Amino acid sequence: MDGIAQTGAARLAARYGGDAPDVSAPANAVVDSILAHRSIRAFLPAPLADGVLETLVAAAQSAPTSSNQQAWSVVAVQDPARKARLAALSNDQRFIVQAPLFLCWIADLSRLDRLGAAHGRKLEGLEFLESYMVALVDAALAAQNAVVAAESLGLGTVYVGALRHHPEKVAEELGLPPNAFAVFGMSIGHPDPSVPSAVKPRLPQSLVLHHEQYAVAEEPARIAGYDARLGAFSQAVGMGRQDWTQRMLARVGTAAALSGRDRMREALAALGFKLR
Structure with missing residues (x-):
């Protein structure tokens, strides 16, 4: 070998x-x-080199997109004051301010809506859940391409789902038009070497890879094995011994655990999405 x-x-x-x-x-x-890959939550204050942002966006735009709709946008936030306000809306995660770049990834149907208006057309297809799903998937694919590109350049990244805690306030802060939704944020910068990070073990392939048909017969035993490995990992990195089962039951066990994201349908309607 x-x-x-x-x-x-x-x-x-x-x-x-x-x-x-x-x-x-x-x-x-x-x-x-x-x-x-590992999530980085501590960054050096050093700025990114010239051209890095544009290169990351080019990598993002190289991701697949459904029917070439390209139904996403990204708002690059570098102003410290705006980063601080977005951090406050995202569970006060300090690394958002610490990192030199915070990208807000947008599921964006507004561009197509404006295109229809410019041609005197009401694009009825934009009012269906399918179109929102396309925009959501497009944004996620684009963002992950940017992560791969950033890490290849020696940079660290972390996704910020907490940007969805207050969708309307985030939309106002970013100046989003109707039919545009901030799906998640992403902090990017130079990792602080004084703060250790580690590759977190994932579920075994035997739980996520199915051959020909979905199978669950051995799931309990395999989850138990993963609980042991993740518990040991968490303890080793100073997070306390908490296994995957405990985390998941806490994370999705109640509506309150969603930290306000249980009202997502209401928020999307307020932002202009029809979701028929």
């Missing part, structure tokens, strides 16, 4: 906490970088 393959095997083992598939996995620099 050559050096690249050895690195790939090590990355695969780290990604699953030692429960990696027993295969001779192909590897290259791109795969190695993806498998090494």
